[in-house]
Amino acid sequence: MIAHSLSQELEQRGISRRDFLSFCASMAAVLGLPETATNAIAAAVDSKQRPILVWLEFQDCAGNTESFLRASHPTVADLILDTISLNYHETIMAAAGSQAESALEQTVKDNKGKYIALIEGAIPTGANGAYCTIGGRSALEIAREVCGGAAATVAVGTCAAFGGIPAAAPNPTGALSVADAVPGIKNLINMSACPANAENITALIVYYLTLKRWPPLDQYRRPFFAYGKTIHDNCERRAHFDAGQYVEAWGDEAHRQGHCLYKMGCKGPATSQNCPVVKWNEGTNWPIGCGHPCIGCAEPNFWDTMTPFYQRLPEVAGFNVGRWVDPVGLSLTGLTAAAVVAHGVVQAVRHKQHVKSQSGEDKAESE
């Protein structure tokens, strides 16, 4: 573990105590903690005991890696990263080939049960694992070994969390989520979205360092602090939805005036994530903010259940924040069942079963 405290190191790197506290305050905001939590976060992040991270990429596009590089308090977030000791990350590490593989091997061996594994990308099971190999070993074999020895595993992005695009129908490679590929691993947390928002990944790490436990999770193993409400609940255009003011054509007066995108296919009512609050790229913007509907990228199997993207959701009631979400979720999967036949998709059925089995009595009744 590391000898210096983080604030000492930050000072050496020209970052003042004040900058550090302002970072902690913004983390408190993402986590939905009161501002008084700032000091507690500062104390926790500043401690000497910091875990080791390894970041593995399987059937991925590196979009989550890129997203992470855009974290909004970059210098500090980066520092936390390298202070946390990012021992393996193919996209940025200097070593290659056997030297890279031995860095991973060593980390896993020396820190068994102590390190955190971050997984990006789905894990293919077809062709004996030949659809994704690193150093001649299959993704599945590597995942079993690395996730098996981790204190916690974070599935970063929808591919790792739910299978994502490789698992979209007809799932040519037998791609699975981390949860399905390596069942039974300890403390699995799904940080879905395509890509996962950097603020939420950083917030998760800070949550753990601050509160010394992992956050409570929803039915899809996603932390409530980032996935506890729908896009629609927090949308800046919600008033237009409630007032019945909709965009009818791209570039029309309503579109230019920022009216509701529901009729253009927005999946915000069926998607849980904090996009409207945290936004993207240092709070610069978000998809609905630039005039395009939400495509539901944080939801399981959204490539099958949320497409066609420009087809509107079945009836969504207004003036009733939160209450209508479950019925919508169900009618959505019902709708998808029809699309499934056309596509030969089996995944969505699985999604429906998943909803039924995990969401308890409310949904069973409303169905």
Next chain:
Amino acid sequence: MTHIVVDPITRIEGHLRIEAEVDGGAVKEAWSSSTMFRGIELILRGRDPRDAWAFTQRICGVCTTVHAIASIRAVEKAIGAVPPSNARLLRNLIIAAQNVQDHVIHFYHLHALDWVDIVSALSADPAKTSTLAQSISDWPLSSTKYFAGVRDRVKAFVERGQLGPFANAYWGHPAYKLPPEANLMAVAHYLEALDWQRRFIKIHAILGGKNPHLQSFLVGGMATPVDPDSQDSLNMGTIAALNKLVADGMDFVSRVYLPDVLAIASFYKDWASIGAGVGNYMAYGDFPMDDSQHPELFLPTGIIHGRDLSKIAPVDQAKVSEWVAHSWYDYSVGDEQGLNPFKGETNPNYTGPKPPYQVLEVAKKYSWLKSPRYDGAPMEVGPLARMLVAYASGRPARVKELVDKTLSSLGVGPAALFSTLGRVAARAIEAQVLVESMGMWVQGLADNMGRRDYRIQDNSKWDPGSWPADCLGYGFHEAPRGALGHWVHIKNGSIVNYQCVVPSTWNAGPRDAKGQPGPYEAALAGTPVAKADQPLEILRTVHSFDPCMACGVHVVDATKRELARVRVA
């Protein structure tokens, strides 16, 4: 003769493996293998073509705009949609920002550590580093104190004993030639570039909602509304913000990136005669300058054969074909012929060794990449191909000016461009040319607003009922890594066939049926290797292409193969 394997090749996007025979201190023969496959085009079958851009976009999160752009262009060509002027300008800005940001990240974060020894930076004299930095640029972060601070920070990091992502690298390798001061300057700029890329890419957040995976593309236009009298549209406030970000980008590229490349290159001139490769260069061209059916392209299209800059051949999509003789696919017509993407088929059939394995059977099939060929010949694509085609075409004039300036400052002739170092220099020159051009497209948007032209979309083709029942289209684009094409076949409003022929497939593909190596393989032959267990030089040449393997591997066949059934949990 030693057989070496480098897997994973790190500091790239995706999963790449290089096997090579090394003899007498140099690579005799090399094999490039991509070891990951998802099958995104199979997944596209039967879907709404208006959704395709979002699917193909997920081919890559690094060059996150490129497959979206190629996809909407292919579908537009098929259904006859014509994006209005604002959409063209928004796309040009998005494409240019992607190229510029990607090139900077590539140089500092993916490629620099092949040339820059971080450990050597620790022994640098900050005062001498300051003198060096000020001799090459007027960039303000160049004082003795500043470099002392950077050195001390790196020192503290190294002394901590946990090198994190910098552990186990080839530090101290004899092929590192920079003096400690140049290493320290480069390390400082590595850190600055990490900050800069976040700021600059806000252009994408403004125009696309977020980065990675922008979400404002539409078949027929763009979803970003334009209206100077609305706070919910692109307006004068956003024009000002874009101008500020472009100026910030220009500042960094012209005062840090380009001078660094020249300074570092001056220590590695021997790499101007290493890594040439196949010697054929192809560019589709990009950045339409007007709204006509056949617009002039800011970066021109063309093909250069056999390093002959005196002739430029035109590009014809019908001459593009893909081969699978050494790829893990079967063709129904046999593996000895190529197929044009409109007739493309992909039946994945893994015949390699069962994982875990030590070596691939390179005499047989050995990659998930196909081998694209133009009129049967391998082509290198990318910034070097684009800059060579522009240089030989004489336009834009700025390219010729910067290429000549670069060559004369290094004291080398045009032949030096055909090399590992040539790729590095071409990328920096292109970043400079593009960041300089962005202001004109921002101004174009403002001019349209002045004329009250707020159109962003060809709404006449939004409804699938307005499309031909059966139509074909292809879309060309210049991605950061080179010429990208998508081919689509649409029937009754749904996709029946979709093909992507991708820059990293052109460059990293395996041998074809005639045994012709791909550009990586050809470029590696002859590359020196001082220490077989530390093949730093192999990384240099491979990284000079900026590999993007997730992009390179794709699969199509919408027509022949019965789809593999998904297992039901």
